Amino acid sequence: MNGPFYENGWIGEEASLLIALIIGLAFGFFLERAGLGSARKLAAQFYGSDLTVFKMMFTAIITAMIGVYWLSWFGLLNLDLVYLTPTYVMPQIIGGLVFGIGFIVGGYCPGTSCVASATGSIDGIVNVVGLLLGILLFGELYPYLETFYNSTPLGQTTMVQYFELPAGLMVFILVMVALGGFWLSEKFEALNASNEGE
Amino acid sequence: MKVNKLSGLSLNKRLAGLAFVLAASAMVASFVAPEGLKNENERRPFISVVTLANAIKNREEFLLIDLRDAEAYEEFHLPSAENIPYDSALAMDFESKVIFYSGDDYLAKRLWEKRHESLGPNTMVLYGGVHDWYEKLLYPELPINIPEEHKTMVNQVIELSTYYGGQIEFVESQEVLEYYEYDLNKKYWPGAKRTNGLVRKGC
Amino acid sequence: MTKGSQKQPQPYWNPYLCGIGLGLVLLTTFVVMGRGIGASGAMTSVVSVGVNAVSETHASANAFYAGYLGDGTVSPLKDWLVFEVLGVLIGGFLSGVFAHRTKLKVEKGKSISRNGRFLFSFVGGIIMAFGTKLARGCTSGQALTGGALMNVGSWLFMISLFAGAYGMAWFVRRLWI
Numbered sequence: 001m002n003g004p005f006y007e008n009g010w011i012g013e014e015a016s017l018l019i020a021l022i023i024g025l026a027f028g029f030f031l032e033r034a035g036l037g038s039a040r041k042l043a044a045q046f047y048g049s050d051l052t053v054f055k056m057m058f059t060a061i062i063t064a065m066i067g068v069y070w071l072s073w074f075g076l077l078n079l080d081l082v083y084l085t086p087t088y089v090m091p092q093i094i095g096g097l098v099f100g101i102g103f104i105v106g107g108y109c110p111g112t113s114c115v116a117s118a119t120g121s122i123d124g125i126v127n128v129v130g131l132l133l134g135i136l137l138f139g140e141l142y143p144y145l146e147t148f149y150n151s152t153p154l155g156q157t158t159m160v161q162y163f164e165l166p167a168g169l170m171v172f173i174l175v176m177v178a179l180g181g182f183w184l185s186e187k188f189e190a191l192n193a194s195n196e197g198e
Numbered sequence: 199m200k201v202n203k204l205s206g207l208s209l210n211k212r213l214a215g216l217a218f219v220l221a222a223s224a225m226v227a228s229f230v231a232p233e234g235l236k237n238e239n240e241r242r243p244f245i246s247v248v249t250l251a252n253a254i255k256n257r258e259e260f261l262l263i264d265l266r267d268a269e270a271y272e273e274f275h276l277p278s279a280e281n282i283p284y285d286s287a288l289a290m291d292f293e294s295k296v297i298f299y300s301g302d303d304y305l306a307k308r309l310w311e312k313r314h315e316s317l318g319p320n321t322m323v324l325y326g327g328v329h330d331w332y333e334k335l336l337y338p339e340l341p342i343n344i345p346e347e348h349k350t351m352v353n354q355v356i357e358l359s360t361y362y363g364g365q366i367e368f369v370e371s372q373e374v375l376e377y378y379e380y381d382l383n384k385k386y387w388p389g390a391k392r393t394n395g396l397v398r399k400g401c
Numbered sequence: 402m403t404k405g406s407q408k409q410p411q412p413y414w415n416p417y418l419c420g421i422g423l424g425l426v427l428l429t430t431f432v433v434m435g436r437g438i439g440a441s442g443a444m445t446s447v448v449s450v451g452v453n454a455v456s457e458t459h460a461s462a463n464a465f466y467a468g469y470l471g472d473g474t475v476s477p478l479k480d481w482l483v484f485e486v487l488g489v490l491i492g493g494f495l496s497g498v499f500a501h502r503t504k505l506k507v508e509k510g511k512s513i514s515r516n517g518r519f520l521f522s523f524v525g526g527i528i529m530a531f532g533t534k535l536a537r538g539c540t541s542g543q544a545l546t547g548g549a550l551m552n553v554g555s556w557l558f559m560i561s562l563f564a565g566a567y568g569m570a571w572f573v574r575r576l577w578i
Contacts, residue, residue: 004432004436011433016434016481017484018484023426027423028488029496030426031423031489032496032500034420037493038508041413055420056417057548060421060424061545062217063423065551066217074235077431084550085546086537086554092537092555092557093561094535095535095558096561100562101532101565101569102527103565105524105573106521106529108522114489115489118491118493121506121507122506127526128526129523129526130523133530135448135530137531139466143463146370148535155375155376158552158553167228168228171221171225176218182214209415396475397480401538401542
């Protein structure tokens with residue numbers, strides 16, 4: 001009995017859509033619970049007063065990362081069948097920079113803009129409309145962007161393969177980086193809070 | 199309020215400690231037993247479509263068995279394959295070297311799981327079945343620009359595709375090459391092939 | 402709890418606990434589906450369907466839309482990510498209702514007008530769409546999913562995302578503070 005269940009053919013197509021709905025529900029629930037449906041809270045990440053975005057994002061990443069490592073180690077999850085988005089170095093670096101700029105200007109990312117819209121933020125709905133229009137523009141310009149879009153490919157590559165390190169060591173390094181980041185975040189928030197108090 | 203804050207803080211520290219322990223033990227585990235509890239000595243029975251195509255072409259000695267039903271076999275089968283449907287094959291004994299295949303990997307996988315102890319070391323299974331034979335050997339997608347290190351493999355695929363009367367589609371993407379660079383000794387069984395899947399990969 | 406405080410928005414949960422919850426959701430998705438979570442992909446499906454409705458030849462000639470439209474045997478909206486994002490809307494709404502945070506509002510900094518905020522939110526959305534499509538995923542599909550799988554491109558995306566946002570933050574500070 002090992003995963004991924006869908007890839008092993010144990011889940012039908014219609015059932016997978018029901019699962020999608022449940023997973024999305026939990027995803028949206030936790031985003032809203034942490035306050036990531038609020039543009040001010042999201043933007044505060046980049047002005048140093050509230051680092052919730054960083055904390056939640058990296059906690060989620062290391063939780064899933066540790067889980068994936070151990071499930072795979074025990075033979076319960078076949079990682080070969082978990083889809084990995086292929087790496088394209090330049091498009092992903094430039095895409096990340098552009099995304100970051102859009103993030104701080106608009107105040108949301110695609111997932112959180114949905115949560116904001118669902119909780120009644122009009123600016124969130126406006127952001128979703130902007131996203132849809134942006135995707136349309138990208139689609140219309142795609143013939144011109146295609147060459148760049150497909151440039152500098154590395155294939156489906158994990159850092160374990162790229163650096164040729166044992167998977168557990170890579171997990172340990174990234175978890176330590178995250179824990180160090182959390183410790184700094186707490187110090188930084190405390191410092192900012194005491195400065196504002198004076 | 200103060201008490202709440204304190205207990206909140208210690209919760210965070212406890213969680214951080216848990217993360218540290220799980221990650222540190224992951225590190226130790228990956229040095230002590232890199233492959234985990236997956237049995238690394240278990241023989242993987244796979245043969246790739248390229249290796250099989252070469253073997254058929256070179257008229258090597260082996261029995262190629264199509265595990266699907268007669269109807270599917272009549273419609274399309276691999277050159278030199280014999281049709282022994284799954285239920286019959288389950289009860290048979292094979293003396294010589296045997297290579298099994300099915301539509302995707304489902305039947306071949308079931309047969310291997312039930313019989314691999316009694317079938318002996320001469321048994322192999324075609325990785326990806328008829329699906330991969332069709333998609334990756336007869337009508338493969340190959341990149342227009344082939345990197346130097348992949349040239350030998352790609353030329354081989356082109357040659358075999360032509361030999362078996364297939365046709366190649368050239369595409370921009372380099373990703374299509376990854377399939378041919380699989381290390382089949384490390385592979386698990388491939389996933390189920392779906393024709394009308396509702397789960398698109400990626401974002 | 403006093404009667405008055407019942408209508409007040411409840412405080413947000415501990416971000417680390419929410420992160421663990423989200424991480425377990427992500428892990429479940431890997432184990433059950435063999436893929437990660439996402440958001441922008443569903444929006445692209447919606448846009449592709451829209452374009453296809455206006456002009457089928459135009460949509461099918463464009464490899465970008467065509468990838469989201471499939472072979473035409475099933476509706477492109479009957480897609481895993483589209484249903485997942487519907488779930489996100491419901492989940493976000495329910496959480497907001499339970500915590501008394503669901504009401505019509507505009508989230509903005511002190512020194513910007515409502516219309517100004519709308520304009521920047523709109524423009525930000527357009528810019529972000531370009532970023533997410535160039536990078537083949539957003540914070541969910543790349544940063545979270547790929548981050549957990551230690552995907553090289555996802556970590557490049559994530560580092561660039563923070564670099565881009567921190568680099569731009571000073572220039573748009575009047576939007577937020």
